[in-house]
Amino acid sequence: MKLVPMKDILQIAGEKGIAIGAFEFWSFDSAQAVVSAANGLGLPVILQSGGLERDYAGGCDKLYKIASAVAADVDIPVALHYDHGMDFDEVRDAAENGYTSIMIDASHAPFEENVALTQQVVALAKQFGISSESELGVLAGSEGNVESEEESQTKPDEAFDFVAQTGVDCLAVAIGTAHGLYQFAPRLNIERLREINAKVDVPLVLHGGSGTPDEMVREAIRGGIRKVNICTEFVKAFGEAYTATQSKPGFKYNVPGLFGPSREAGYALAKAKMELFALM
DSSP states (O other): OOOOOHHHHHHHHHHHTOOEEEEEOOSHHHHHHHHHHHHHHTOOEEEEEOHHHHHHHTSHHHHHHHHHHHHTTOSSOEEEEEEEEOSHHHHHHHHHTTOSEEEEOOTTSOHHHHHHHHHHHHHHHHHHTOEEEEEESOOEETTTSOOSOGGGSOOHHHHHHHHHHHOOSEEEEOSSOEESSOSSOOOOOHHHHHHHHHHOOSOEEEOOOTTOOHHHHHHHHHTTEEEEEEOHHHHHHHHHHHHHHHTSTTOOOOHHHHHHHHHHHHHHHHHHHHHHHTTO
16 A cells, blocks of 8 residues: 555544554664554554654665555555654655655744744645644653653643644644653643643644553543654664574574564564554
8 A cells, every 4th residue: 555644544543532653663674563563453554754763774765665665565554754853954855755744843942933834844745745743842851851840841722823823734742741761750741631632623643652651641542642653662672672582592693583573572562552542
């Protein structure tokens, strides 16, 4: 199946009252692990990459080829999303190289600057017939070096104004999650999420999904989250399996013996997350 715009997948999520997993990928086997798990469950899925994965793979064009090849083998909808683009040229590169969704992250800029840059990216996405995402509010961890203070979180009235002024297809909100592994006990502001969801008419996105307790994730989905990003946990599953495999008695170096267990671990992690996001 050909890659589809992300908004098509998020519409399915909205109709079903579930969330769709968006998993970072960097190689054929990481993409294959995600899409195979989704196909087995009969669920749509989002493959996504940012600057680190783009550079590792050698460019957006390489990742597009990987995603297209993996998606061609299944009948489920698969979207290819560029995550956390930091400027217009970065997301334009993704759009020009076949991505079906692009995200601009100007969440650290003043509100008016975030609006202006997002408007440009929304226009670009419409030009290519793809989807757009932006972020409002600041997450903890590697993004903002802040904790879960409410002041840094997305404000419902600003979310309404932001969506109205930009026409963005989906909005990433800050409600207490963190990028990377948590350095503090997670506490999601579900009440604020519900207020945001009541104010806007676009799907909401939860960044920093790695390590968030399952019940908090379920509550967030019931509160309006329709896309959950997973990066660190997925990479960790590959890394831990890769290391453990080499320490097993009798291990010998060959491609399936070394890399197969990592792909299996990635598959298992992705499958478990998808089941959680689908409220199974």
